[in-house]
Amino acid sequence: MIYRSPLPDIEIPDVTLTELVLGTARESGDKIALVDGTTGDSLTYAELVEAAEAGAAGLHRAGVRPGDVVALMSHNQPAYAIALHAVIAAGATVTPINPVLTHREVTGQLTAAGAKVLIAANTVADKAVEVAAAAGVTRVFLLGGDDVSGAPSFETLLAEGGPAPDPDLDPATAVAVLPFSSGTTGTSKGVRLTHRNLVANLLQTRAGWPIGPDDVQAAVLPFFHIYGFTIILNSGLLGGATVVTLPRFEVGGYLAALARYRVTRAYFAPPMLLALARAPEIDELDLSSLRYVLCGAAPMDVEVTERLEKRLGCLIRQGYGMTEASPGTHQVFDAEFPATPTGSVGRLSPNTEARLVRPGTDTDVPPGEPGELLIRGPQVMAGYLGNPRATAETITDGWLHTGDMVRVDDDGLFWVVDRIKELIKYKGYQVAPAELESVLLTHPAVTDAAVVGVPHAEGGEAPRAYVVTTGPVDEGELMMFVAERVAPYKKVREVRFVDEIPKSPTGKILRRVLRDGA
Incomplete structure (x- = not known):
């Protein structure tokens, strides 16, 4: 039995990730694209496009070519978007790295990815220089400030301006982003996400969550995680919204940013729910601008969620996805927020099919019974980097094995029941x-x-x-x-x-x- 989205399929254009996300950005001109929620520094859409093009040209002059891998290790900040789209516009692949990883872990990812260049926040300058040397990375550039630790500032790449190079890429096969995920097997692997995978998922997501220029998105969940990367940063920029970046989650500062910038869409991970549900600051701030709150990355506690909803005056609903699916597969559509029970992950996104099978088999379970969720759609990864065996174990006949036990109720809503995988x-x-x-x-x-x-x-x-x-x-x-x-x-x-x-x-x-x- 194959489940499908209630929404019609969408057309997926043959463009790169940056062509889609920033394709109409110049039309937004002086509208604020990103603002640092800590410092107040901001970046307009026109400035973002100009800087990304200049960065792409600078990277090209530095020897970056299509097929090369550039690592990006930083907390959330407006400059992250410039560096990201500069790399993509240069035709290279981005491998995002969590700055809190140990030297051993970062070196391992750089080596596995075959990174040629490392762009890092100046807050982790010393680590960046050391791991680059250990992994044989030839160039390091630092985001945010003057030269530190002997490495040049990323801004030096922007000095000569654009235009960006015009790489000859096939969006269907060229890898845009290479995050590392433990998948369903417990061993970290590079996930090969093509331009088409990400373009498809952004447009699939947009069908259910029509983010627009009037929206303000809070971005505290990290951009190096696929949730923050696709669902918050790039979905926001594609919709012409303003994205408010925060380097880390701190209850008081986060709530103050929601109020100060009149945030309309907020994105949580389950641990944030509990911290916010207990926060006295909620009663002291005007959070009436909030219209939608999405929780993802792990199952959320229904009782805590309902308690927080009452305090925020806003419904909180859940989505579902995984890195190997770019990540989104299920949404509670904006129009269905009020009618969808707390805890359901909603319905399938457009162009997405699902099956529920008995774990370890290809046998579909009867309607209403839980089974392992299998996903098929244009957002499903091209495969794991250099690991055909793991790819074959995870994708069979086009179906991505999620490792999660899921059921579908009589209303066609999906519910995550348990996790098969050991993560x-x-x-x-x-x-x-x-x-x-x-x-x-x-x-x-x-x-x-x-x-x-x-x-x-x-x-x-x-x-x-x-x-x-x-x-x-x-x-x-x-x-x-x-x-x-x-x-x-x-x-x-x-x-x-x-x-x-x-x-x-x-x-x-x-x-x-x-x-x-x-």
């Missing part, structure tokens, strides 16, 4: 148990280890480690050992010592046994 979602970030297990096993006192996700008040889920040891070691030492080697959001929050790790006859860790026995 842990901490504050919306993917945490791969296999990565943490590998780190633990390098400790001289650890002979075996397993990591599972357990409920966490602030993060939704958090990693708990089960370890078998041969020597004296305590929980704190092991937690610190892991923390020194991974990004902060990946840290093990609890350690339990066991005599053995339960495994199947084939050696697969039986994580459910660990969770059920907790």
Whole structure:
């Protein structure tokens, strides 16, 4: 049984990501495209286009060519959009990087992606220079300010102006963005998203969420994450909205920005719901401009959501997607916000098909029963970078296996029931148990280890480690050992010592046994 969107299919133009997003930007002229919610610095649409074209020309002069990979490591700021679209307009591929990743993790991504250039925020200048040297990246440019650590400012690329080069690209096959995702297997892999994938998803999303010039979008969820990249930044620019950037989520500052800039559309991850539901500042601010609030990246708590809705005076609804789908596949359309129950991820976006199958099979489940969600559509990735086996395991006969158990109710609404895949979602970030297990096993006192996700008040889920040891070691030492080697959001929050790790006859860790026995 194949499920389809109630909305008609849309036409997908044969253009690049930047041609779509900034194609009509000059018409917006002096309208504010992006504003830094912390400093108030702003960028008009005309300035954005001019800077992106100048940046593309500068990158071309620096030796960047179609097919090259340029890494972009920064917090949310208006200059992020300039750098992003400069790289795309130069015909290169962007691999976005989380600035809080450790030196080892960043070096690994740069190496795996084959990055030729690194553009980084000047707040992480020292790290940028060090990881570039370790990964053999030939050039580093810094966003935001004067030269630091011997690396030139990105602004130096803009000095000679445009025009942008005219790369000969096929949008259907040329990779525009290369984010790294743990997918359904728990091992981080480069996700090859073509221009057509992203162009399709932006237009699919726009059909249900018609963002326009009167909208103001709050952008605290990071642009290096596909949610922030597509759904907030590029959807906002495509619609001619104003995007208010914030470098991090801090309750008071975030709410103040919503009020100050009269934000109409806000985007949450589940941990934000709980923090905002408790925030006294809500009662002191005028948030009446809010019309739509979308929550994504992980399932949201219905009771907390309904409590926050009453305080905000605005409905909060949920979407669904994954990096491998650019990311959006399901939406609660603007027109259906009031009629859609809290917790549903809505309906399929246009040009998107879905099946629900029994896990590990190609057998469709009967209507009403939960099954693994399979997705087919133009937004589905071209495949994993250099990993045909993982690609073949994830996409079969054109169907993307999401690893999530989903059901469809009698009204045709989709609901996420459970997760088949082993990934842990901490504050919306993917945490791969296999990565943490590998780190633990390098400790001289650890002979075996397993990591599972357990409920966490602030993060939704958090990693708990089960370890078998041969020597004296305590929980704190092991937690610190892991923390020194991974990004902060990946840290093990609890350690339990066991005599053995339960495994199947084939050696697969039986994580459910660990969770059920907790």
